[in-house]
Amino acid sequence: MTTLVSxxxxxxxxAAAGALAARRLPIARDVLTIIxxxxxxxxxxxxxxxxxxxxxxxxRVGDWDPELGIVLVADLFxxxxxxxxxxxxxxxxxxxxxxxxxxxxxNPELAGPLLSVLAAGVSLAMLTGDLFTLFVAFExxxxxxxxxxxxxxxxxxxxSGMTYVAMNLFASTLxxxxxxxxxxxxxxxxxxxxxxxxxxxxxxxxxxIGAWFFVVFGSKAAVFPLFSWLPDSYPTAPTTITAxxxxxxxxxxIYSMIRFHTLMGMDELGPVMLILAxxxxxxxxxxxxAQGNVKRILxxxxxxxxxxMLMGLGLFTAAGTTGAILFLLHHMPVKTVLFLxxxxxxxxxxxxxxxxxxxxxxxxxxxxALFAIPALSLAGLPPFSGxxxxxxxxxxxxxxxxPLVVTAALVAGALTLLSMTKIWLGVFWGPDPDPDALxxxxxxxxxxxxxxxTATALAVAGSIFISIFAGTLFDLSERAANDLRDxxxxxxxxxx
Amino acid sequence: MSxxxxxxxxxxxxxxxxxITARSLSRIILGxxxxxxxxxxxxxxxxxxxxxxxxANQNDAETIANPLPQALALTAIVISFGLxxxxxxxxxxxxALTGDDLVEDDxxxxxxxxxxxNEEDDE
Numbered sequence: 001m002t003t004l005v006s007x008x009x010x011x012x013x014x015a016a017a018g019a020l021a022a023r024r025l026p027i028a029r030d031v032l033t034i035i036x037x038x039x040x041x042x043x044x045x046x047x048x049x050x051x052x053x054x055x056x057x058x059x060r061v062g063d064w065d066p067e068l069g070i071v072l073v074a075d076l077f078x079x080x081x082x083x084x085x086x087x088x089x090x091x092x093x094x095x096x097x098x099x100x101x102x103x104x105x106x107n108p109e110l111a112g113p114l115l116s117v118l119a120a121g122v123s124l125a126m127l128t129g130d131l132f133t134l135f136v137a138f139e140x141x142x143x144x145x146x147x148x149x150x151x152x153x154x155x156x157x158x159x160s161g162m163t164y165v166a167m168n169l170f171a172s173t174l175x176x177x178x179x180x181x182x183x184x185x186x187x188x189x190x191x192x193x194x195x196x197x198x199x200x201x202x203x204x205x206x207x208x209i210g211a212w213f214f215v216v217f218g219s220k221a222a223v224f225p226l227f228s229w230l231p232d233s234y235p236t237a238p239t240t241i242t243a244x245x246x247x248x249x250x251x252x253x254i255y256s257m258i259r260f261h262t263l264m265g266m267d268e269l270g271p272v273m274l275i276l277a278x279x280x281x282x283x284x285x286x287x288x289x290a291q292g293n294v295k296r297i298l299x300x301x302x303x304x305x306x307x308x309m310l311m312g313l314g315l316f317t318a319a320g321t322t323g324a325i326l327f328l329l330h331h332m333p334v335k336t337v338l339f340l341x342x343x344x345x346x347x348x349x350x351x352x353x354x355x356x357x358x359x360x361x362x363x364x365x366x367x368x369a370l371f372a373i374p375a376l377s378l379a380g381l382p383p384f385s386g387x388x389x390x391x392x393x394x395x396x397x398x399x400x401x402x403p404l405v406v407t408a409a410l411v412a413g414a415l416t417l418l419s420m421t422k423i424w425l426g427v428f429w430g431p432d433p434d435p436d437a438l439x440x441x442x443x444x445x446x447x448x449x450x451x452x453x454t455a456t457a458l459a460v461a462g463s464i465f466i467s468i469f470a471g472t473l474f475d476l477s478e479r480a481a482n483d484l485r486d487x488x489x490x491x492x493x494x495x496x
Numbered sequence: 497m498s499x500x501x502x503x504x505x506x507x508x509x510x511x512x513x514x515x516i517t518a519r520s521l522s523r524i525i526l527g528x529x530x531x532x533x534x535x536x537x538x539x540x541x542x543x544x545x546x547x548x549x550x551x552a553n554q555n556d557a558e559t560i561a562n563p564l565p566q567a568l569a570l571t572a573i574v575i576s577f578g579l580x581x582x583x584x585x586x587x588x589x590x591x592a593l594t595g596d597d598l599v600e601d602d603x604x605x606x607x608x609x610x611x612x613x614n615e616e617d618d619e
Binding site: 068132135136139143146147150153155158159161162165166169170172173176177179180181183184189 | 521532575576578587589590593
């Protein structure tokens, strides 16, 4: 088990180093990154199997005492989220290899290694057992995301990249201040020890720490009102990069929030979280309606969907946390696929603007099918994974009698369906676009196109897999939620 | 915990935040490095009173300063150093593209402003 846990972090890091060294040898470079990411994704799946049967596994890095050293905690929550996240990075890297030979793709010398570093950061962020390592993992993810976003140096990228970097740098500084507060108040940054010491603090200090970290994680997760950087910066990057950002980055923020606030039992913050969750859902969905470009519409929906996970967390009940975890698992593949399809559309007709495109369902029925499944899932229609995830969050809200936020969730669901219909009408139906009005499409070979479509289809298959095994996943999420809510389980696993 | 350190943290934070709200990227970068210093000082202060250097087998465990926040602070310094460099590179690129290093208007704000201006014209 220790090997498996370490592999999820080490394999991508080593692959990144190798791929950077071999950056002039395209085939060696691509093979190395694919192997690194594949090994990490495989290891995380075995890890889930192991944790499912034997319970939480703890790795003490360098065999230090948990009070002093770094611990990696593979509990059920981490082992559920990690395979989904790592397989998605693997799939996106496949897509990127297909796309990067065209002018629209990311720079292949950088994108592969940086995606691997990002994967290592994601593993570390999900597994770490102390707040400071979480900070380092965030930085690892963010630094690679800064470079991925701006490395082509186009004007729009630099412009929105500056907002993105500044916003995240500010949030990271707040994180550092938060660490100082926590250390001053408790004398440790280890999560297991904190579950013991934070409840002993006076309620003012305790809620202050909770609120501070809510702001830190909330600005990474693009919770209302901290989301303005997201819809500007995400659409400017190459599609593959946007897909990974959309599927993973905001979700790391919400993942850390679920872990920290549930473990520390910050129930008092619940009402605030629920109000912000409602606003995030509605404002994201309404913002999406005003957009005229596939990628920008989808970017606003990232914000809207964050609201659902925040709602599940804000309820602070077993059912709510279960719903939030299930939503997280469903949302990562669905959002990634939608952006990958956005990339396929862009590659096919040279633009993702709704006004300038049309008739794609006739010309490319496969792309239409690949879009329809995750789009319906995002809107929460049965029998797709989004339905089950939304249902579990909403029924948890009904159970704890919060009618306002439940109404907001339902309204946002309807609005989501509306903007998915808008994309469908604009891109897939209607007359063919005037070929002269379209910019040049990038040149692509058959092999490239096949690789890109296979990767997208794989991700769609993954999201269908989640809806088929929704029952099992629900049970696992429930167990993970109960483990998180009962800090005793976590503490015992780490400290004993 | 010494009052002068606290004052220094407060001062650095104030000046840092003031600089971050500026329009030119070089000021924003300066602001971030000041804020970073403030955060590192806060981490050090959180470690308790100053003491002798925390060297094993040389100084008594009772009199040394707490080494853990120092280790955390070092890591934070390295990270903020790297990020400052990256921001500088971005500013350089922005300057090459547009001639200055001003942060440009927000896209969404611009669209709303244009819409409002059009409506006024219609009236």
